[in-house]
Amino acid sequence: MTNPASYGLTQAATATPHSLALEELARNGFTILTEALSPGQTATMRDALDAVLAAQTARFGAERLAAIGDAGQARALLEEAPIFLDILQVAALEALVEALLGPAALVMQQNGIAMPPQGAAHHQQSWHRDLPYQSWVASKPLALGALAVLDDFTAVSGATFFLPGSQSQPDFPSAAYAARWAHQAITPSGSIVVFDAMCFHSGGVNRGHAPRRAVNTLFGIPLLAQQIAFADRPGLDPKMRQRLGLDYAPQPGVDAWREGRHRRLASRTA
Ligand SMILES: O=C(O)CCC(=O)C(=O)O
Structure with a gap:
């Protein structure tokens, strides 16, 4: 723990219920809400994600999904399994969405990710923004990702990496900078990792023996288009x-x- 004393400051921050999370989002681009979902909810969501992923893969075809880079990913989960509406009801998440995006924020996408075990590759293991192809930054957040952790995020299971502060820089940094400053969001199942959608992130490689599952709900201001009409x-x-x-x-x-x-x-x- 560092010494909390300071000198020469002209203003002191006042703590409010979500002020630390908001400060982390503003400075680093991400924060973690622990114990946001109960063990019962995460267990039901794991089964539901497996079922929706299997059904969507069967509908479109595994080979065709791989050809469009969408294998191992389920989309618009709440359309097919209402348990995923529970994520929208988490009070601490709702407080952050409302504080940063305003009362009219929309769900833009809700994707389920199953990071395959044994070091296998997945499309989300590349650095990206969740508003991709944008090499500029805004003075306020445009969208927030909420990554609900269904299986423990560990170094072995390939917890997601975030590049702190990258929501405030237009371009992706050098590979050396990314390698030095990437921060892995190690956190247990039931957490929700909330991040500025412009913060660069990348799924880690899962070296474990079981898939590492998560659900990413993307909230945005109503100027952005939803991916799928609910x-x-x-x-x-x-x-x-x-x-x-x-x-x-x-x-x-x-x-x-x-x-x-x-x-x-x-x-x-x-
Ligand atoms: O599950 C992960 O580690 C990454 C997910 C991700 O990058 C995304 O949904 O945009």
Whole structure:
């Protein structure tokens, strides 16, 4: 532990319930929420991820998935297994999403990753941003990734590496810099690693004997497009409808857009 004393500072930080997590996100680009999901939830999610991955692989074909670099990855999980809506209900995660992206944040994608064992390769083992092909930075976060840890993230299982502060630099650094400063997010199952989507990260190689599974839910400001349109379903509260973009779908024409806006504003003044 370093000495917490300081001198010459002109302002002192005040601690609020999520201030450390927000500070880590601002400075490093990532933070870890431990014990965010219960052991029961992670066990159900592991089985559900295996089932959705098997079903989606059978539907599209393993060879065709490999050809598009999408093997070992399930997409839009909450569409096929409602347990994955639980991730959107984690209060500490919701607080960070709302603080950084605002109340109208949307779920852009929800991907399940099974990092194969025995050192096998996976598409996500390359450095990338979750808003890829962007070599510029914004003054505020545009999107946040929330990597729900279903199997322990360890050095052996290939926990994800993050490059601290890279959300604030337009370009990827030199290989020597990345090798020296990469930080591995070692944390037990049930944690959620929350990161600025512009922070460079890379899955580690899994040298263990079992797959290392995780679910990445990408939240973004409503200026960004969702990857997949989520289906409406009964029983969703207004916050969930908002997050899934059910009230924000592009309208078929000007009149429909105006009717919708009229309804929304009228309901506010009623
Ligand atoms: O599971 C991992 O280690 C990496 C996942 C990842 O990079 C992603 O979903 O963008």
